[in-house]
Amino acid sequence: MWKPGDRVTRKSYGKDVCFVIVETDEQAGVAILKGVDVRLMADAPLSDLERVTDDEWQEYEARQARAADECLRLIRSRRAMDLEKRSLRREARYQSHPDFFERPGRVLHLDGDGTYLHKCLNMYRELGIRAVGHHVPEPQMPDGVRPLLEQYEPDILIITGHDGVIRKGKDWSDLCNYRNSGNFVKTVINARKHARSMDDLIVIAGACQSHFEAILEAGANFASSPQRIMIHALDPVFIAEKIAFTPISETVNVYDVVRSTYTGTDGIGGLETRGKYRLGLPKSLY
Numbered sequence: 001m002w003k004p005g006d007r008v009t010r011k012s013y014g015k016d017v018c019f020v021i022v023e024t025d026e027q028a029g030v031a032i033l034k035g036v037d038v039r040l041m042a043d044a045p046l047s048d049l050e051r052v053t054d055d056e057w058q059e060y061e062a063r064q065a066r067a068a069d070e071c072l073r074l075i076r077s078r079r080a081m082d083l084e085k086r087s088l089r090r091e092a093r094y095q096s097h098p099d100f101f102e103r104p105g106r107v108l109h110l111d112g113d114g115t116y117l118h119k120c121l122n123m124y125r126e127l128g129i130r131a132v133g134h135h136v137p138e139p140q141m142p143d144g145v146r147p148l149l150e151q152y153e154p155d156i157l158i159i160t161g162h163d164g165v166i167r168k169g170k171d172w173s174d175l176c177n178y179r180n181s182g183n184f185v186k187t188v189i190n191a192r193k194h195a196r197s198m199d200d201l202i203v204i205a206g207a208c209q210s211h212f213e214a215i216l217e218a219g220a221n222f223a224s225s226p227q228r229i230m231i232h233a234l235d236p237v238f239i240a241e242k243i244a245f246t247p248i249s250e251t252v253n254v255y256d257v258v259r260s261t262y263t264g265t266d267g268i269g270g271l272e273t274r275g276k277y278r279l280g281l282p283k284s285l286y
Contacts, residue, residue: 002031007052010044017230018052018060034113034162037064038230040208041162041179067262068123068234075127075241075260082245101283105155105202105244105276107131108148109236110187112138112161112180112207116233120158123237129244138162142186149194149201155276156202156243158236159187159220163207165228172228173213181211185218192219199274204239207231212269222257222270232262239268246275 002008002024008031009015017040019033029046052060107129111117114135124131132152136144138161149157163180165172175182184205195201198221205215206224208231215223222239224231242257252273258265 002046002049007036007057008033008049009052010042010048011050012044012048015050018057021049035208035230035233036060037233038208039113039116039160039162039233039235040230041164067232071234071238071260071262072126075238078256078260079245100279100281103278103280104129105240106152107156107158107240107244108152108154109133109158109240110136110141110145110148110160111158112136112141116161119233120237123234124240127237127241129241131240138180138183141183142190145187145191146194149191154201156204156240157191158240159184159191159203159205160207160236163210165209172211175211175214178209178211180207181214184210185214188215188218188220198271202243202273202276204236204270206268216269216271220270221273222268224268225263225266226269227266229263229266231267235261235263235268238262239270243273243276245277247277247279248275250275 002021004021004023006021008019018036022032022034024031030043031046033042117133117135121133166177170177188203188205191203203220204222205220209228210224212223212226238260239257242260243252246252252275254270258268261268
């Protein structure tokens with residue numbers, strides 16, 4: 001007997017992704033699943049499920065930890081080079097006033113999954129990014145985004161959760177063929193009513209297999225998923241990090257920012273965008 005919270009894989013997909021059961025319909029013989037580390041919502045026949053053993057789970061967690069550590073290593077390496085460049089910039093601009101301070105961009109993160117939101121907030125702290133997060137179910141995001149924008153006035157807005165193509169092989173240009181892309185599109189549109197300029201408010205939106213073109217057209221700076229593939233839970237965080245630490249006088253290199261994610265250009269794409277990192281002075285003594 002399957003129950004919500006059980007960790008499973010799908011035999012027909014070669015057990016490639018670890019899921020948690022959200023709900024089951026015993027009469028129909030179907031389970032609704034959400035990915036453990038990918039932002040995918042899917043359904044599967046109960047007969048296709050296989051339970052994840054404790055040993056398999058430990059191996060899976062270790063593999064995910066190694067992947068996260070590798071992403072962090074690459075980010076820190078890149079940030080060290082960026083810091084050296086900024087140091088030269090500071091010397092040139094503030095030779096007579098060395099007591100400057102730094103202010104990276106602020107993030108507001110709306111997530112349809114509370115567990116993923118917790119992971120992302122931990123990563124923001126690890127990366128030194130000022131961020132606030134709210135768990136908002138995807139259908140509630142369109143109405144909830146503007147009050148939160150007015151409350152926090154962030155530099156960067158992340159709109160994410162779970163998504164997925166409902167009927168593979170059907171019309172991928174039809175928003176109705178996606179679990180939550182329509183909600184993400186409406187949320188981006190409402191966010192742009194608050195801040196129309198793509199340089200004032202940077203919007204990153206989407207999840208696994210999301211309708212990339214529609215989300216960008218709605219006004220997002222970055223969106224998933226160009227090739228309708230799965231994206232990792234932390235991919236939006238790595239996009240935000242690059243933007244938050246790129247000086248406002250510079251344009252974020254689209255290739256560099258996407259390269260910092262797990263899935264690359266197949267999973268996330270976007271538009272030229274100005275950074276949100278600022279220098280200020282003097283540094284307060286209090």
